[in-house]
Structure formats: C-alpha cells, structure tokens
Amino acid sequence: MLADLFTGSVLIGLLASGIRLATPYLYAAIGETFGQRSGVLNLGVDGIMLMGAFSAFYVVFKTGDLVGGVLLAMLVGLLMGLAMAFISVTLNAEQGISGIGVYLFGLGMSDLLFQKLINNVQTVSGFPVAPIPFLSEIPVIGQIFFTHNVLVYGAYLLVPIAWFVLNKTTLGLKIKAVGENPEAADTLGVSVAKIRYLTVSMGGLLSGVAGASLSIALLNVFQFNLTNGLGFIAIALVYFGGWRPTWVLMGSLIFSFVNALQIWVQVVGIPIPSDIAVMTPYILTIVVLVISAQRVRPPSALSKTYERLE
Amino acid sequence: MKRFGKLVIFLVMVAMLSTACATATPAAPAESAGPFRVAVVTPSAINDLAFSQSIYDAMVKIQGEMGEANFQFVLSDGMFVVDDAAAAIRDYASQGYNLVIAHGSQYGAALQEIAPDFPNVSFAWGTAGDTFGIPNVFAYEAFSQEGGYVNGVLAAALNESGTIGVVGPVEVGDAKLYVDGFVAGVKATNPDITVNVNYIGSFGDVALASEAAQTHIGAGADVMTGSAQMVVGAVGVAKEKGVLWFGTQADQTSLAPEIVVACQIYDWAVVVRDIISLIQEGTLGGKAYAVSLQNEGLKMIYNPGFNLPADVKALGDAATKGIIDGTVTIGVGGK
Structure with a gap:
C-alpha cells in the first residue's frame, strides 16, 4: 500500500489538492500580513471571511453572477476592515479585543442573514475549473498548478505582488516603518493612521475574498460557521511565516499538503489512527516554521496603539 | 503579568459576549x-x-x-x-x-x-x-449502524467501480456506528468492494470534507456517504462529479436531488x-x-426523484425488515 502512495498520478492528485486547500489561507494570511507589518493585529479575520463568504454566496444564489459575488465580498470585507481600523486606530481600542468583537459580529451576522435570507443549506454553481492555455498542457506541472479555478490562481498571484509592495515600493517602506517605529515614521511625515487604515481595510478586503473562495469557488455552499476557525489558522500562519509573504506561502503550502496527505493516507487504508493523522498538519507546520523562522522578530509596534504627542 | 491581565480581561469579555448571545429568551415563571x-x-x-x-x-x-x-x-x-x-x-x-x-x-x-x-x-x-x-x-x-447497514447494502448494489468512499467526522459516537454499519452492509452484499474510510477530525470543517470527497473520487469511488454537518462540502463535490450519495441524520435530498439515493433520518x-x-x-x-428502525426513531427515506431500480430497493427493504425482526446481524455495536 505504501507503494501506491507514491505513484505519479497519486502524487499529482495530492499536490493539486494541497494547492486548492491553501487558497483561503493565502488570501486571509497575506491580507493579515499587511495589517501586522503596520502594527495592527486583526483577530477578526474569521468573522470577515464569514461575511465575505455569505455575501458572495447570496449574490450567486440569487443572480448567478460570480464576479458580482466576489465584488460584494470585497466590499463587505473592506467595510469590516474599515470598521476594525476605526476601532483600533481612531478610537485606539485594545486590538485583540476589538478583533474578537469583529469576529463575533461576523459569525453572528453571517448566520442571521443566512437564516433570514436563505434559511437552509443550498448549493450553487461556483467558479468552474479554468485550465490556463498552454501551461495546463505541460505534463505533471500543468495538472498540479494550472488546472484550478480563477480564485485559486488569484491567491498565488497575490504572493509576489505582496512581496513586491512590501519590499520594493515606498508604500512598503512606510508600512514597515509604521509597524516598527510609529513615532519616527510620524516625525518624518508619514501618517500612521492613514497607513494603518489602508493596510487593515486591504486586509479586510482580502479576507472577504478568502471567504468568497470558499463559498463560491471551492465548496459552493454556505452554512453556519462555514470557515470553522480557518481565519485563526491564517493568523497563526502569519506569525509562523515571520511576517514575510513568501514564508507565509510556504507555511500555507506545508499545512495544506500535509492535510491532503493525511486524508489520502486514511483513504488508502494505511493503518494510522485518525486522531493522529488529523494532528499531523498542525504539528509539522509548527515544527518546520519554528525552526526556519526562529530568528525573525515581530514588528516592534505590533498590537500597540499609537497616539500622537500633540 | 500585564499581558496575562489583558488575556484574562479578553477571555472574560469573549465569554460574556458569547453567553449574551446564548440567553436571548426572556425568563418566565x-x-x-x-x-x-x-x-x-x-x-x-x-x-x-x-x-x-x-x-x-x-x-x-x-x-x-x-x-x-x-x-x-x-x-x-x-x-x-x-x-x-x-x-x-x-x-x-x-x-x-x-x-x-x-x-x-x-x-x-x-x-x-x-x-x-x-x-x-x-x-x-x-x-x-x-x-x-x-x-x-x-x-x-x-x-445509526442500522440505517448505515441499509445504506451500505444499497450502495454496494449500485456500485460499479469497485470502490466506495466514506467521509467521517470524528471516530466516536453515532458517526462511528453509522460508518461501521455502512461498511458491514457493503461487505455483506459484496465482499469484493473496497470501502475507503477517512475521518477528517472535525464536525464542522466543510473545506476538509470537500477535499476528502475529491480524494475519494480520485481513488475511484463512484458512491459515497458520510456523517455530520460538515458533509455538505462532500455532497457538493459529489454533485459536481456525478457521484451517488447516501445520507444520514436528516433528509439531505434537497441539497443535491440528482445524486442523493437514500437517507437514514433520526426522529x-x-x-x-x-x-x-x-x-x-x-x-x-x-x-x-x-x-432504532424497530421503534421508528430511525427511518429510511428514499429520494423520490432518484430512479432507484426496483430490485435494488427490494434489497434495501429486505435489509430494513431483517434488522427489525432480528434476522440480519450487523455485527456492530451489539446489533
């Protein structure tokens, strides 16, 4: 049976499965990376994802408009991000608590809207698999990387974009300055509040897309607490990835591949207790990333409110 | 210490918020x-x-x-x-x-x-x-092993690929009984069929249930079942790929009328x-x-929109009857 595990087609299936599973984590974790680099810890990711997931699902359920669904999820995510920014930046509230508030709001509100507007579990036709021309025809690679739906591609495109913005642009420099030393940044004329508003609302927008990627691309269904805490794992991946987009990608992939692997191990009947199997993605991800990212320290001003000395 | 204090405040607040949601009903003498x-x-x-x-x-x-x-x-x-x-x-x-x-x-x-x-x-x-x-x-x-067994008998009769997939939540309670009963039903009907079982370790992880279903189908399953509320993810995949589905706990027909064959419902x-x-x-x-099936707390519901061959349905009915009168032994949970 172990030999079965490593045949070509099985490996391809496993890797493609891991690529799909990592999608929502990537959107949410990359968005959160921006917020945290600027010093704002947003624990509301999961709630924003739920609202994004419901909004997108509702549009598709009523009209079948997939793009409209993603756009509404973005808008709702953006608004919730703005709300988080208002609470934590303008009102200077404790970030951890306001994030949990945002989470509970999203959890409750998405369910309330679901009960009132749809009321039972339904499925929709979400984004179809869209093989990329030429690339998807490359043997092995094509099947693993280029035979997915649009939102999966988007998540992976986001990583180099995030890396570029953070490391190669003035905006990235400002974000990092605000997260490391807001007083100094402020002295140099960088508006701490503006930067934090920008990063947190962008993070919200991406969390909204993360939710949409579940409800109208990967699962095509909505129910109470659809994300099941996935947003919190995304936040953990930001920490373990040392606040760097490439390492966040790495963490998401390790977690997802090992998850795909443990499913497969059980499916082919390799006798490992299921409790042990389902633990492995968590343990391995922590071990790998703790070892690889141990020299990285968090942004100095992370989760600290900033008040100007007038 | 300051951090710890914050954590305590934060946990208390979470607890207060969530219990506030829980007690919406006004008291009445x-x-x-x-x-x-x-x-x-x-x-x-x-x-x-x-x-x-x-x-x-x-x-x-x-x-x-x-x-x-x-x-x-x-x-x-x-x-x-x-x-x-x-x-x-x-x-x-x-x-x-x-x-x-x-x-x-x-x-x-x-x-x-x-x-x-x-x-x-x-x-x-x-x-x-x-x-x-x-x-x-x-x-x-x-x-739940009783309806699991009946579903298993039906699934084995409809199976063509030789492989059946089961998406389980956590290996405990009625979920485990259902899965074990299902496997017993399949094996009693056709011992040559491979039943692949996995437990995703959660009652709520729809994404993982969906991916598990993809994996089962990749392994050749043309009939699937599963238990608990996260199976909607698996039913979605089954619907998309045209794989048959057997439900339990409630009537899941509305979710995918094309592919749901039968459900065991709890009453x-x-x-x-x-x-x-x-x-x-x-x-x-x-x-x-x-x-149980005998006291009618468990019932088998067939999807009226699914064209189930009469001889297959007869097998299911016979299994149901056999379990009720005790002539069928499931071999799971003392039944």
Whole structure:
C-alpha cells in the first residue's frame, strides 16, 4: 500500500489538492500580513471571511453572477476592515479585543442573514475549473498548478505582488516603518493612521475574498460557521511565516499538503489512527516554521496603539 | 503579568459576549398548569441538514401533535463552544423549563455538573447511553449502524467501480456506528468492494470534507456517504462529479436531488414523547433510550426523484425488515 502512495498520478492528485486547500489561507494570511507589518493585529479575520463568504454566496444564489459575488465580498470585507481600523486606530481600542468583537459580529451576522435570507443549506454553481492555455498542457506541472479555478490562481498571484509592495515600493517602506517605529515614521511625515487604515481595510478586503473562495469557488455552499476557525489558522500562519509573504506561502503550502496527505493516507487504508493523522498538519507546520523562522522578530509596534504627542 | 491581565480581561469579555448571545429568551415563571416547556441546546445550526436539524424537526413535530398551547420550546443553536452551551443549559434550568435537552455528546461533562444543582428540572442528553446515575437525567442514542447497514447494502448494489468512499467526522459516537454499519452492509452484499474510510477530525470543517470527497473520487469511488454537518462540502463535490450519495441524520435530498439515493433520518420524537409522559407522571430521569428502525426513531427515506431500480430497493427493504425482526446481524455495536 505504501507503494501506491507514491505513484505519479497519486502524487499529482495530492499536490493539486494541497494547492486548492491553501487558497483561503493565502488570501486571509497575506491580507493579515499587511495589517501586522503596520502594527495592527486583526483577530477578526474569521468573522470577515464569514461575511465575505455569505455575501458572495447570496449574490450567486440569487443572480448567478460570480464576479458580482466576489465584488460584494470585497466590499463587505473592506467595510469590516474599515470598521476594525476605526476601532483600533481612531478610537485606539485594545486590538485583540476589538478583533474578537469583529469576529463575533461576523459569525453572528453571517448566520442571521443566512437564516433570514436563505434559511437552509443550498448549493450553487461556483467558479468552474479554468485550465490556463498552454501551461495546463505541460505534463505533471500543468495538472498540479494550472488546472484550478480563477480564485485559486488569484491567491498565488497575490504572493509576489505582496512581496513586491512590501519590499520594493515606498508604500512598503512606510508600512514597515509604521509597524516598527510609529513615532519616527510620524516625525518624518508619514501618517500612521492613514497607513494603518489602508493596510487593515486591504486586509479586510482580502479576507472577504478568502471567504468568497470558499463559498463560491471551492465548496459552493454556505452554512453556519462555514470557515470553522480557518481565519485563526491564517493568523497563526502569519506569525509562523515571520511576517514575510513568501514564508507565509510556504507555511500555507506545508499545512495544506500535509492535510491532503493525511486524508489520502486514511483513504488508502494505511493503518494510522485518525486522531493522529488529523494532528499531523498542525504539528509539522509548527515544527518546520519554528525552526526556519526562529530568528525573525515581530514588528516592534505590533498590537500597540499609537497616539500622537500633540 | 500585564499581558496575562489583558488575556484574562479578553477571555472574560469573549465569554460574556458569547453567553449574551446564548440567553436571548426572556425568563418566565414556571407554572404547573401551563404548557410543557422545553429548551434545547445544539452544537450546530438547526438547519444543518444533519444532527441539529434532527432534534429541531422532532420539536416541531411534537408541537404539532400537542398544540402550541400545551407544548412550547426554545432553542439555542450554534453552541459549538461547550462552555457557552453549559452557560445556556444552566440558564434554561434556572428559568424553570420542564426539560432541558443538551443535544450533543460533548455536553455530557457539563450536564453531569449542572443537573444535580437543579433537582426539579429534567435534563436529557445525547447521543449517549449514560445517565450518570443522576435521577433527573435522561440519555438518548441512535443505533445509526442500522440505517448505515441499509445504506451500505444499497450502495454496494449500485456500485460499479469497485470502490466506495466514506467521509467521517470524528471516530466516536453515532458517526462511528453509522460508518461501521455502512461498511458491514457493503461487505455483506459484496465482499469484493473496497470501502475507503477517512475521518477528517472535525464536525464542522466543510473545506476538509470537500477535499476528502475529491480524494475519494480520485481513488475511484463512484458512491459515497458520510456523517455530520460538515458533509455538505462532500455532497457538493459529489454533485459536481456525478457521484451517488447516501445520507444520514436528516433528509439531505434537497441539497443535491440528482445524486442523493437514500437517507437514514433520526426522529427523536419517539424519545421526547416518552420523556414528556414520564415527567408528567413525576419521573424526571434515569432512563436511557435508543432510536432504532424497530421503534421508528430511525427511518429510511428514499429520494423520490432518484430512479432507484426496483430490485435494488427490494434489497434495501429486505435489509430494513431483517434488522427489525432480528434476522440480519450487523455485527456492530451489539446489533
């Protein structure tokens, strides 16, 4: 049976499965990376994802408009991000608590809207698999990387974009300055509040897309607490990835591949207790990333409110 | 230390917020002559087409039988955090409900602690077979292996690829009984079929259930089943790929009318009816129930929109009949 595990087609299936599973984590974790680099810890990711997931699902359920669904999820995510920014930046509230508030709001509100507007579990036709021309025809690679739906591609495109913005642009420099030393940044004329508003609302927008990627691309269904805490794992991946987009990608992939692997191990009947199997993605991800990212320290001003000395 | 203080404040706030959501029902004084009042706490949404829906449907059914003037119920659903559920259970008990139902095996420890504090309130919990020896606790469970077996017989008859996939939640309780019964049903019908079983380690992880279904189909499954509320993810995949689906706990036909063949449904009304009559006679607990095909707490529902060949349906009916009269031995959970 172990030999079965490593045949070509099985490996391809496993890797493609891991690529799909990592999608929502990537959107949410990359968005959160921006917020945290600027010093704002947003624990509301999961709630924003739920609202994004419901909004997108509702549009598709009523009209079948997939793009409209993603756009509404973005808008709702953006608004919730703005709300988080208002609470934590303008009102200077404790970030951890306001994030949990945002989470509970999203959890409750998405369910309330679901009960009132749809009321039972339904499925929709979400984004179809869209093989990329030429690339998807490359043997092995094509099947693993280029035979997915649009939102999966988007998540992976986001990583180099995030890396570029953070490391190669003035905006990235400002974000990092605000997260490391807001007083100094402020002295140099960088508006701490503006930067934090920008990063947190962008993070919200991406969390909204993360939710949409579940409800109208990967699962095509909505129910109470659809994300099941996935947003919190995304936040953990930001920490373990040392606040760097490439390492966040790495963490998401390790977690997802090992998850795909443990499913497969059980499916082919390799006798490992299921409790042990389902633990492995968590343990391995922590071990790998703790070892690889141990020299990285968090942004100095992370989760600290900033008040100007007038 | 400062950090720890913050953490404590934060946890207290979370606890307060969540319990605030849990206790939306206003208190009303208990009257002996008034309607029979039941409070139910469930771990997932009442429209989950699975475990929580089954108890909600039973409440609605009994209310229909007894009339709204004689039977009232309130429900707190989505209580997947056990501590929140415990707070809700305690709250309902202190509000003078005749019966508080903790619908989830994860609530057992909480109930064991709470029930002795309210000796005049009756509690029920499930799925479980243990009343802890507390005089005001009822327990109920489901012989879900019975419908699992029938589903397995039907699945084996419809299977062509030689492989069947099962998406399980956590390897405990009625989910495990169902899965084991299903496998037994398949093997009794055609021992050559491979049944691949995986447990995703969660009752709520829809994404993982969906990916597990993809993996089963990749491994050649053309018929699948699964248990608990996260299976909607698997049903979605089955629908997309045209793979047949067998459900349990509630009627899942509406989710994918093209591919759902049959479902075992739980009808807890059988249990709740008996509990109500016992309470009205003055017995507040001490009895453990099990719903089965025989007492009609379990029922097989066939999707009327699915064109099930008559000879296959006859196999299912024969299995159902055999389990009821005891001529079929499942070999799971003492059945």
